[in-house]
Amino acid sequence: MKYDTIIIGGGLSGLVSGICCQKSGRKTAIISAGQSALHFWSGSFELLCRKGDREVIDRPLSLVDSLSGQHPYRKLGAERTAALLSRVAPLLAEAGINVAGSLERNHYRLTPLGFLKPAWLTLDDYFMLSDPEELKGKRYAIVNILSYLDFYPRFQAYGLGEHGARTVTADVNIPELDILRKSTTEMRATNISRFLTDAAVDRLAKAVNDASKGTDAVIMPAVLGMFSDGPVRRLRSQVERPVYFVATTPASVPGVRCQLALRDYFIRLGGTFMPGDTVVKGERERHRLRRVFTTNFGDMPLEADSFVISTGSFFGHGLVATLESIHEPALGLDLYAPEGREKWYDKDFYAAQPYMGYGVTTDAGFRPAIKGETIENLYATGALLAGFNALKEGSGAGITLATALHAADKITSAL
Amino acid sequence: MMTLQQQNISDNNFESCIKCTICTVYCPVTAVNPDYPGPKQAGPDGERYRLKKPVFYDEALKYCLNCKRCEVACPNNVKIGDIIQSARIKYAKGKPSLRDTMLANTDFMGNMATRMAPLVNFTLGLRPVKYLLDRTMKIDDRRTFPRYASQRFESWFGRHAAASQDSYPHTVSYFHGCYVNYNYPQLGKDLVKVLNALGVGVHLLDGEKCCGVAKIANRCVDEATRDAHTNMKAIREATARGDETVATSSTCCFTLRDEYPHVLRVDNHDVRDHIMLATRLIYRLIDEGKAKVAFRPDYRKRVAYHVPCHMEKLGWTIYSTSLLKMIPGLEFIPLDSHCCGIAGTYGFKKEYYDYSQAIGEPLFRQIRESGCDFVACDCETCKWQIEMSTGVPVENPVSVLAAALDIAKTRELNGVAAIPAVE
Numbered sequence: 042m043k044y045d046t047i048i049i050g051g052g053l054s055g056l057v058s059g060i061c062c063q064k065s066g067r068k069t070a071i072i073s074a075g076q077s078a079l080h081f082w083s084g085s086f087e088l089l090c091r092k093g094d095r096e097v098i099d100r101p102l103s104l105v106d107s108l109s110g111q112h113p114y115r116k117l118g119a120e121r122t123a124a125l126l127s128r129v130a131p132l133l134a135e136a137g138i139n140v141a142g143s144l145e146r147n148h149y150r151l152t153p154l155g156f157l158k159p160a161w162l163t164l165d166d167y168f169m170l171s172d173p174e175e176l177k178g179k180r181y182a183i184v185n186i187l188s189y190l191d192f193y194p195r196f197q198a199y200g201l202g203e204h205g206a207r208t209v210t211a212d213v214n215i216p217e218l219d220i221l222r223k224s225t226t227e228m229r230a231t232n233i234s235r236f237l238t239d240a241a242v243d244r245l246a247k248a249v250n251d252a253s254k255g256t257d258a259v260i261m262p263a264v265l266g267m268f269s270d271g272p273v274r275r276l277r278s279q280v281e282r283p284v285y286f287v288a289t290t291p292a293s294v295p296g297v298r299c300q301l302a303l304r305d306y307f308i309r310l311g312g313t314f315m316p317g318d319t320v321v322k323g324e325r326e327r328h329r330l331r332r333v334f335t336t337n338f339g340d341m342p343l344e345a346d347s348f349v350i351s352t353g354s355f356f357g358h359g360l361v362a363t364l365e366s367i368h369e370p371a372l373g374l375d376l377y378a379p380e381g382r383e384k385w386y387d388k389d390f391y392a393a394q395p396y397m398g399y400g401v402t403t404d405a406g407f408r409p410a411i412k413g414e415t416i417e418n419l420y421a422t423g424a425l426l427a428g429f430n431a432l433k434e435g436s437g438a439g440i441t442l443a444t445a446l447h448a449a450d451k452i453t454s455a456l
Numbered sequence: 457m458m459t460l461q462q463q464n465i466s467d468n469n470f471e472s473c474i475k476c477t478i479c480t481v482y483c484p485v486t487a488v489n490p491d492y493p494g495p496k497q498a499g500p501d502g503e504r505y506r507l508k509k510p511v512f513y514d515e516a517l518k519y520c521l522n523c524k525r526c527e528v529a530c531p532n533n534v535k536i537g538d539i540i541q542s543a544r545i546k547y548a549k550g551k552p553s554l555r556d557t558m559l560a561n562t563d564f565m566g567n568m569a570t571r572m573a574p575l576v577n578f579t580l581g582l583r584p585v586k587y588l589l590d591r592t593m594k595i596d597d598r599r600t601f602p603r604y605a606s607q608r609f610e611s612w613f614g615r616h617a618a619a620s621q622d623s624y625p626h627t628v629s630y631f632h633g634c635y636v637n638y639n640y641p642q643l644g645k646d647l648v649k650v651l652n653a654l655g656v657g658v659h660l661l662d663g664e665k666c667c668g669v670a671k672i673a674n675r676c677v678d679e680a681t682r683d684a685h686t687n688m689k690a691i692r693e694a695t696a697r698g699d700e701t702v703a704t705s706s707t708c709c710f711t712l713r714d715e716y717p718h719v720l721r722v723d724n725h726d727v728r729d730h731i732m733l734a735t736r737l738i739y740r741l742i743d744e745g746k747a748k749v750a751f752r753p754d755y756r757k758r759v760a761y762h763v764p765c766h767m768e769k770l771g772w773t774i775y776s777t778s779l780l781k782m783i784p785g786l787e788f789i790p791l792d793s794h795c796c797g798i799a800g801t802y803g804f805k806k807e808y809y810d811y812s813q814a815i816g817e818p819l820f821r822q823i824r825e826s827g828c829d830f831v832a833c834d835c836e837t838c839k840w841q842i843e844m845s846t847g848v849p850v851e852n853p854v855s856v857l858a859a860a861l862d863i864a865k866t867r868e869l870n871g872v873a874a875i876p877a878v879e
Contacts, residue, residue: 078531081476227497232494292478308790316529317527317771318771341740
């Protein structure tokens with residue numbers, strides 16, 4: 042089986058690279074081992090939200106030059122990073138995902154625990170602010186679904202109250218959801234969303250209207266619209282006040298929607314998506330990767346002219362830690378990950394954990410190496426890369442998207 | 457020596473579950489049946505409790521289709537479907553009912569029915585008979601039964617095909633399964649026709665039994681295990697004589713490769729790589745230039761391809777679709793990968809019939825709206841379900857190839873024109 046480009050990894054990074062390669066007319070396949078981290082998505086993408094202990098709001102990209110030399114943004118440079126990331130919102134819109142935000146200035150999102158945190162892009166039906174000052178004197182109704190346990194209105198009320206907003210909290214119910222309560226452990230966002238369609242949304246809208254009288258806007262958990270945004274639009278059109286959503290505990294309803302929208306767009310463009318398969322080995326000819334072997338395809342490898350690897354970090358199994366060492370299991374790529382388990386972590390749980398910075402090392406063009414030899418037709422992208430701490434910096438999505446677009450550019454311009 | 461980490465992994469790795477609920481998002485049963493606890497709770501969550509005390513077994517696990525879409529979705533590679541099936545086998549109370557035993561024994565029933573096929577087909581089509589089966593046995597009277605053939609595939613093969621097969625330069629062994637043998641020998645004949653034209657002779661396996669998928673689903677595990685050992689012996693013999701074993705049913709193929717070791721605990725590691733779908737073998741022959749194909753210039757069809765659940769799990773959709781796309785006059789329409797709902801014998805049972813149809817409805821709608829001439833699909837029970845629910849005919853990709861190939865020319869291209877072709 043021969044392709045122009047094979048992408049190993051079917052999450053945000055792999056899908057974005059795949060869409061760009063396929064759009065440029067290259068025959069592209071994505072090999073995806075299980076569903077991706079998008080299912081844990083907050084509804085916001087971060088670009089660069091913290092520098093040391095300082096929160097970053099204005100001109101986040103102006104800090105790129107102060108990052109370490111191995112940092113992916115530094116490798117791309119501020120200008121190139123900005124050019125790449127300016128393409129993200131239009132590309133997501135093509136797939137049917139509408140986001141708001143700017144590269145010039147971070148906005149604030151509302152976290153599930155009620156804090157305001159910086160973000161770069163946020164789903165346009167989510168709660169976002171350019172300045173916490175806007176909250177002063179505003180009245181919000183924070184409306185939860187009765188007995189839904191993964192959203193905490195009182196945390197939201199406390200957090201918004203700290204910034205001068207006035208809030209009321211309410212639980213609403215509609216009879217369609219009673220059936221789910223047979224097992225309270227299954228009152229999960231994704232399960233609830235299955236029942237919130239058609240007439241159930243109309244009934245929910247009525248309950249939300251009753252609960253939010255006298256307020257300026259409604260804040261709700263993101264439990265609507267898993268397979269399309271139809272229920273979200275239906276609810277918003279019937280509630281008398283603006284409705285804004287806040288992320289819930291996983292699995293994330295908008296995350297599922299985003300994953301499926303990107304996957305479907307890739308397939309509509311003519312791409313081949315191979316779910317539930319794992320790359321176990323690569324074969325090289327000199328400095329080029331020629332073919333990859335997978336669990337399902339057995340002794341019939343998949344060949345391509347160029348490859349992208351975007352298998353994620355430890356959580357996505359792009360990196361695997363044993364008791365003794367850390368390795369990249371698909372191709373055996375060179376890593377920055379020192380031997381000796383005691384070096385991997387800091388006993389202070391809240392410190393910047395060293396292992397968060399581990400990953401695949403690359404040349405300036407994001408091409409990784411095997412035993413010191415750079416692979417000329419392979420690009421590594423996203424969380425698999427070494428040199429940054431996504432959690433501490435608030436930079437994961439920006440790096441994922443910038444490197445994915447960069448890899449696709451390199452591949453498509455090499456035609 | 458195993459590392460500490462390896463020692464902490466159970467056979468079905470339920471402890472790798474991180475409770476993310478992603479499996480439940482993609483479960484076709486959860487979407488229509490709130491009484492089903494969903495794969496996370498039925499599988500790894502429930503397993504923790506069941507290991508403590510069997511009393512925690514929940515009879516609602518019977519609603520699982522065994523489609524394995526949970527396993528395809530799982531980010532941590534937990535064998536969720538295997539955990540659920542193994543739990544049903546181990547903990548479900550009571551013996552399988554007479555109905556379930558009958559539905560499970562596709563080979564015994566097929567053997568009986570083909571002896572008087574016209575009578576059986578006529579009788580099973582009668583309203584009063586269906587009414588009676590519905591009321592007495594709880595086989596839903598809205599279900600259309602697959603028709604039985606008068607002549608079994610094995611008999612046809614012995615009489616018309618067997619003699620010439622060793623004249624071909626290569627051979628494979630064919631696991632035809634119950635459906636080809638008792639219901640639809642034409643698919644088997646089509647496979648012989650196509651493979652012969654590509655220069656490949658076909659053997660049958662010695663004493664082939666049902667793959668066992670229906671017996672596993674209906675908890676007739678002892679019989680399934682016995683049959684599995686018989687099949688593995690035959691497949692080992694085939695492998696020893698240099699034959700790959702091919703199947704035309706994605707579910708038979710999946711069962712032989714994965715359910716044997718994972719659910720029945722029948723070891724197959726030595727020959728597993730030699731068991732494959734016929735479309736994989738055919739694709740490989742063409743791709744590697746070992747066989748050439750010539751298509752009929754007058755073939756014109758609009759074909760929608762449906763991905764059966766076990767095909768999704770095998771990960772081999774691309775072989776069947778690539779072959780279909782090779783056909784010059786074929787307009788290819790991909791369908792969303794979505795369970796059709798029948799799950800073998802599940803959709804025949806009165807208590808599941810409505811769920812079965814509700815699960816398949818989005819697929820049926822897409823097929824009706826596609827304007828296709830027919831649906832192509834590698835699974836026989838999907839075929840029954842789609843034909844009954846949409847009125848659109850369904851063909852196995854191997855039969856599509858048999859119709860689209862210029863057989864005489866293809867035989868010539870592969871240097872086997874001199875061997876007498878099977879009629």
